[in-house]
Amino acid sequence: MPVVCVAALVGCANAQAKPGSGGPPANAPPTGPRPSVVLVHGNFVDGAGWKGVYRILARDGYPVSIVQNPTVSLADDVAATQRVIGAQSGPVLLVGHSYGGAVISEAGNDPKVAGLVFITAFAPDKGESVQTLIGNPPPGAGPPILPPQDGFLLLDRSKFAAAFAADVNADEAAFMAASQVPAGVGSLSGAVTTPAWRTKPSWYLVATADKMIPPVAQQSMAKRAGATVTEAEGSHAIFVSRPDVVASIIEQAATAISAKGK
Secondary structure, three states, X not given: OOOOOHHHHHOOOOOOOOEOOOOOOOOOOOOOOOOEEEEEOOOEOOHHHHXXXXXXXXXXXXXXXXXXXXXXXXXXXXXXXXXXXXXXXXXXXXXEEOOHHHHHHHHOOOOOEEEEEEEOOOOOOOOOOHHHHXXXXXXXXXXXXXXXXXXXXXXXXXXXXXXXXXXXXXXXXXXXXXXXXXXXXXXXXOOOOOOHHHOOOEEEEEEOOOOOOOHHHHHHHHHHHOOEEEXXXXXXOHHHHOHHHHXXXXXXXXXXXXXXXX
């Protein structure tokens, strides 16, 4: 399987995925059993960032669990996610942000998983890793990752807000930068073996002001996955800054899954 890096994705002239309009509206009540929603965070943050999204989904009656990935290696994070999936009863809707998209692409092969939602996330194909997808970015398009220290990575604290959380309250963005979770080099280099999006329905939220994953690369990965695409103005931290938008996409996916399962 050829490697498709962000540079190549950005250069794809026909990579634009059209926003999906199919399926029931996000606020339509489920017509079958509600899936359990499992939220998977990405690198440099932890599950607490999902708080706003969690509150909306819980208010609307969805059972929600949040995975706390160790972000040391892809294999460890997939195992952590699989443990949470295994604790659910009934179908599961798996949601991943950023690197969490690589995690759900692998963990989503669990038979309980009925669908995948990518929130400005990586969606690697077989043999791809986040490292290959971010390799050789165009000037100004790459994340401000500092050189590894003892096998772990951090973002440049002085550039964190602009790159990761430009639309987040300044105080909160500063706290996010100061409380970064070190990302193991193995989390970025771990390759997906069987991408679940090849066989399961998926949805993708493109954050059009993302400085970590170029929007055109998001669109290209979404198109390749055959995902239902929604675009919204927001930074890489759109799950923090606009939890209502993110929750709406998740509920749209949950409603579609419920309709299939009735």
